[in-house]
Amino acid sequence: MTEKTFSLHGAGDMDTQTLEINIGPQHPSTHGVFRMNVVLDGETIVSLKPVMGYLHRNHEQIAENMSYTGSMPYTDRLDYFNSMSNNFGYAMAVEKLANIEVPERAHYIRIIMAELTRLVNHVSVIGFLLNDLGAFFTPVLYAFREREKILDIFEEVAGARMMCNYLRFGGVKYDLSPEVLARIAGILKKFPKFLEEFETLLTKNEILCMRCQNVGVLPAELAVSASVTGPMLRASGVNYDIRKADNYSLYERFKFRVPLGQKGDVYDRYYVRILEMRESLKILEQAVKEIPAGDIMSKKMVPFLKSPRNFKPPVGEAYARVEAPKGELGYYVVSDGTAQPWRYHVRAPSFINLTILEDLCIGQKVADAIIILGSVDIVLGELDR
Amino acid sequence: MAFSPNASQVDDGLKSELAKKGIVVTTLNQLYNWGRRSSIWPMQFGLACCAIEMIATACARYDIARFGAELFRPSPRQSDLMIVAGTVTKKMAPQVVRLYNQMAEPKYVITMGACSIAGGPFIDGYNVLRGIDRYIPIDVHLPGCPPRPEALLYGLMELQRKIDGQEIETTEWYQKGLKREYPIPDFGPHGLIPKFNPEVWNPRETENRKERYGEPILIGRKDKAPNLDLPPAPPRSAAPAPAAPPPEPAS
Numbered sequence: 135m136t137e138k139t140f141s142l143h144g145a146g147d148m149d150t151q152t153l154e155i156n157i158g159p160q161h162p163s164t165h166g167v168f169r170m171n172v173v174l175d176g177e178t179i180v181s182l183k184p185v186m187g188y189l190h191r192n193h194e195q196i197a198e199n200m201s202y203t204g205s206m207p208y209t210d211r212l213d214y215f216n217s218m219s220n221n222f223g224y225a226m227a228v229e230k231l232a233n234i235e236v237p238e239r240a241h242y243i244r245i246i247m248a249e250l251t252r253l254v255n256h257v258s259v260i261g262f263l264l265n266d267l268g269a270f271f272t273p274v275l276y277a278f279r280e281r282e283k284i285l286d287i288f289e290e291v292a293g294a295r296m297m298c299n300y301l302r303f304g305g306v307k308y309d310l311s312p313e314v315l316a317r318i319a320g321i322l323k324k325f326p327k328f329l330e331e332f333e334t335l336l337t338k339n340e341i342l343c344m345r346c347q348n349v350g351v352l353p354a355e356l357a358v359s360a361s362v363t364g365p366m367l368r369a370s371g372v373n374y375d376i377r378k379a380d381n382y383s384l385y386e387r388f389k390f391r392v393p394l395g396q397k398g399d400v401y402d403r404y405y406v407r408i409l410e411m412r413e414s415l416k417i418l419e420q421a422v423k424e425i426p427a428g429d430i431m432s433k434k435m436v437p438f439l440k441s442p443r444n445f446k447p448p449v450g451e452a453y454a455r456v457e458a459p460k461g462e463l464g465y466y467v468v469s470d471g472t473a474q475p476w477r478y479h480v481r482a483p484s485f486i487n488l489t490i491l492e493d494l495c496i497g498q499k500v501a502d503a504i505i506i507l508g509s510v511d512i513v514l515g516e517l518d519r
Numbered sequence: 520m521a522f523s524p525n526a527s528q529v530d531d532g533l534k535s536e537l538a539k540k541g542i543v544v545t546t547l548n549q550l551y552n553w554g555r556r557s558s559i560w561p562m563q564f565g566l567a568c569c570a571i572e573m574i575a576t577a578c579a580r581y582d583i584a585r586f587g588a589e590l591f592r593p594s595p596r597q598s599d600l601m602i603v604a605g606t607v608t609k610k611m612a613p614q615v616v617r618l619y620n621q622m623a624e625p626k627y628v629i630t631m632g633a634c635s636i637a638g639g640p641f642i643d644g645y646n647v648l649r650g651i652d653r654y655i656p657i658d659v660h661l662p663g664c665p666p667r668p669e670a671l672l673y674g675l676m677e678l679q680r681k682i683d684g685q686e687i688e689t690t691e692w693y694q695k696g697l698k699r700e701y702p703i704p705d706f707g708p709h710g711l712i713p714k715f716n717p718e719v720w721n722p723r724e725t726e727n728r729k730e731r732y733g734e735p736i737l738i739g740r741k742d743k744a745p746n747l748d749l750p751p752a753p754p755r756s757a758a759p760a761p762a763a764p765p766p767e768p769a770s
Binding site: 160161162166188199207278476 | 563564565566567568570571572574575577578579580593595605606608610611614618640641643644645646647664665667743744745746747
């Protein structure tokens with residue numbers, strides 16, 4: 135940890151007192167029920183202690199007491215912006231545990247869904263970040279307009295808007311019809327225009343630049359040593375994307391680049407997300423064009439769709455990770471040969487990315503702490519689990 | 520709950536005659552309720568997943584502004600409606616009750632989603648409150664996990680119907696001695712103290728869970744940890760290992 139220094143501006147020899155204030159848990163810009171105990175000197179932050187656990191709903195304990203398939207809908211509720219990515223990670227962990235092959239078409243469908251969720255997540259996060267900056271609700275209106283179009287596709291495919299519960303071990307639940315693929319292709323045509331509109335309003339906006347540049351700088355060494363992942367790590371200039379590093383699923387077949395930031399400030403985190411959306415669009419275009427025909431479930435797993443309690447993986451442990459929109463989302467599952475996992479653990483990116491919040495905020499103004507928190511991109515369902 | 524229609528006593532024919540001359544006849548109750556139900560200000564207070572659907576309801580496609588409820592206030596002092604959107608954990612429940620106490624009369628509560636009604640999918644969790652109605656009175660329960668934005672709009676319309684049925688003479692907040700501040704539970708080491716507020720909720724006298732739902736299904740027992748050091752068992756359909764080659768005869 136680096137040593138934190140701060141200076142009082144114009145205090146001279148006067149005695150000043152620090153003020154302890156409490157932001158949250160009911161606060162419009164803490165992104166849920168998150169609380170920060172902040173000690174202020176004037177308007178400068180001296181110390182910041184995050185208080186968590188207001189949404190601790192025992193996800194891991196509940197999952198250890200039900201069948202493997204039974205906790206698939208619970209993973210939707212971890213990071214409730216992108217349920218498909220959460221399903222993806224969990225399905226991969228159990229497939230590793232039980233040695234299940236996934237058909238090629240199912241891999242393609244999974245990648246399409248994971249990249250669509252990335253679009254949903256990044257667009258909403260940028261909306262909320264601007265909400266924290268003071269542009270009250272207007273950017274969210276733009277963002278949610280696009281989000282609804284993608285959620286329509288999820289609804290048509292999986293039957294639910296937010297909590298899709300779509301992936302199964304060894305494949306996916308329902309097939310994609312040609313009409314849905316045509317609709318996805320339609321979204322891909324329109325989305326770049328929306329991104330351009332969004333960027334015209336935001337990227338070179340002077341207020342946004344002044345508020346965001348050189349605020350909350352995260353050095354690359356600190357980011358690596360605190361095991362920060364996802365767009366936050368890449369904004370600091372570290373080239374690490376699990377889609378490239380692990381080549382899980384069929385990501386090696388797709389051509390895309392990993393956008394990197396230079397400084398690691400709030401502006402870089404905003405801009406890396408915009409660029410990532412463009413790369414996601416590239417992956418989606420290739421996937422929609424090349425998706426093969428074939429099965430969507432592995433034959434071995436089809437009987438367990440009707441009787442999930444008979445699914446008993448062999449004794450062993452498995453850890454699988456995916457590049458969720460917020461960072462490395464990992465699932466660790468230990469099987470003891472019964473129908474329930476012996477141990478189930480989630481490595482939540484929001485939780486681990488938040489550990490450096492105090493380092494980012496010390497010495498900044500209290501209004502900047504709000505946007506730093508907004509740029510970290512936390513979701514409380516995943517943070518507290 | 521039965522809603523009284525709060526109908527006007529004035530003859531309909533006379534009303535339309537007067538309306539032609541630009542005169543509107545109404546009762547004070549109707550006018551008062553029309554004003555109140557068309558400007559319900561919800562509190563900007565999200566707990567979990569349902570809060571995202573609440574935000575989606577406020578956005579362009581569903582547009583809660585059509586019902587006059589678009590002004591989300593971050594402060595409980597300025598809001599009329601609390602939408603409890605998401606899982607209420609035992610750590611958060613004292614804050615929810617405190618926010619309810621801080622709201623000004625008249626105040627209404629909608630529970631959004633299965634979690635805030637009864638614990639929902641997380642009912643088995645040790646840290647999840649089984650329904651916020653144990654501590655505060657609820658006007659509209661809104662099931663779903665999460666409810667769609669249309670469902671929230673429907674819940675809001677139900678609340679408007681309830682407001683339409685209220686009368687100035689008999690409403691609670693104009694009566695003397697109204698006490699709508701409920702005791703805030705303590706978050707102790709073993710959960711909340713007290714476990715419920717008997718003024719608003721009481722446990723069922725007969726426990727008929729077994730008759731209704733049958734015995735709980737236990738699908739496995741966890742007695743000892745698996746030994747992960749053992750080599751993984753060979754797959755069932757593996758071909759038999761090839762027999763060792765016969766030793767070469769010594770020459």
